[in-house]
Amino acid sequence: MLKHLRKWFVTRFLGHSRQRARLVSKDGRCNIEFGNVEVQSRLIFFVDIWTTVLDLKWRYKMTIFITAFLGSWFFFGLLWYAVAYLHKDLPEFHPSVNHTPCVEHINGLTSAFLFSLETQVTIGYGFRCVTEQCATAIFLLIVQSILGVIINSFMCGAILAKISRPKKRAKTITFSKNAVISKRGGKLCLLIRVANLRKSLLISSHIYGKLLKTxxxxxxxxIILDQININFVVDAGNENLFFISPLTIYHxxxxxSPFFHMAAETLPQQDFELVVFLxxxxxSTSATCQVRTSYVPEEVLWGYRFAPIVxxxxxxxxxxxFHNFSKTVEVETPHCAMCLYNEKDARARMKRGYDNPNFILSEVNEVDDTKM
Known part of the structure; x- marks a missing residue:
């Protein structure tokens, strides 16, 4: 009872006072920032404008979407107004009855804006139209139509690509809140549970891990954030997982293993971050996706296993x-991996007769019975 109270007190009070820095959050976001980046390097983001727009948050993307269309409509509206002004089609010039304007029924900036909108989005109400008397207006009509198609294709494609990104599919893959260390198959293993919340499978799934430590x-x-490979397997291997039900992967x-020299008592004092990738x-879309999460020493429970779920x-x-997805059960576990292997070696030596404490060599005095 006192053991559980002490553990609860340490987790409740001391655990919040010391927050460990994480490179990868539990939902897979990377906690890193780039400082002192040169201006020339920042311009590279505008060279790869497609990826830059896709990586933007929705509020910025929608701002660019609205600004692109409204800006282009208003810009070409000013050009149409300039054409009408230079051709003296506006009412303030008092054109004659026989005067043929470049664009019919443009009476001011508002009507020029409406004609620009109708031209670019191909509404074509039929009230305003370009006449054949003005080559400048015909050329401007062609330019706006081409640029309108480009803007429409780019922005609508960016919105569609943002919606259909496989990153959203990764939200339906979940990892257990904690990792556990216990015996599995006679070996000491670190276990993590992962589940697919959709009935559709992930094809050619591959799972692996990285241990980040200084x-x-x-x-x-x-070396800060030195990376060490951590191999995770299931009973059928770590390639081409049949991911229809929750799986328990283990290392x-x-x-x-970098965990070999750790023990149950020294694990909370370790400084590392275990990042797991799937x-x-x-x-359904044949697009590749990656799911990741991380575990710090406080989230690795020594001497526990996961409760049954299927x-x-x-x-x-x-x-x-899924009520028992992250639920753990305390089990008897060696307090260190070295102790487990030393125990196995001792048992093997005892079976071979080496270092058997029950074996006592007693000296026997020989008697010469040949004398008469």
Whole structure:
């Protein structure tokens, strides 16, 4: 009882006082900023304008969308007004009865704006139209029509691409809140649970991890966010996962694992971030997507396993209870990986007769019975 109260007190009060810096948030967003970027480098974002627009947030994208159309309508409206002004088609010039204007029924800036809108969006009410008397007006009509198609194609394509990005499909892939360390198949493993909330599959799914920590090289160089590969597998391997139901992926803590020298007592004092990636192809759109999350030492529970989540109903259907998705159960677990392997080695030596404490060598005095 005291153990649980102490753990609750540490998590409740001391855990909030020391917030660890995360490179990747739980929902997969990267917490990084770029400083002192040269002006020439910033101009590269405008060279790749398509990707820049796609990466913008919706409020900025909609601002650009509205500004592009309203700006182009108003700009060409000013040009149409200038054509009418130079050709003396406006009412203030008192044109004669036989005067043929460049554009019929342009009486001011407002009517010029309306004609610009009708031309660019091809509404064509029929009340205002270009006449054949003015080559300048015909040329301006062609230019606005071409630019209108380009603006319409770019902006509508950007909106459609933003909606259909596979990043939204990644929102329906969820990871467990915590990672756990316990025995699995006689080996000490780090386990994480991942689930697909849609019935459509992710094709060619591949899962892997990166351990981010600060290391010091033998030459004395300090490397922040040094990346170490973490191999995650399921019972069928880590390639081409059959991702129809929640999977429990695990990393075997062996001699080559960076978790090998950690223990249950020293784990909370470690400084690392475990980032887990899941790559796959969306079945419905054939677009690739990546889902990622991260775990800090406080989110890795030593000596726990995940509660069962899949059951079979009387009707023969398989039911997934997401109420227990992140629920953990405490189990008996060695407090370090080294202890587990030392225990296995000791058992193997005892079976071979090495270092058997029950074996006692007693000296026997030999008696010569040949003497008579």
């Amino acid at each position: 290391t010091v090289t033998p030459e004395g160089e300090t 075997v803590i062996d001699h080559s 790559d796959g192809t969306v079945e 059951s079979k109903t009387k009707e023969g259907k398989y039911r997934v209870d």
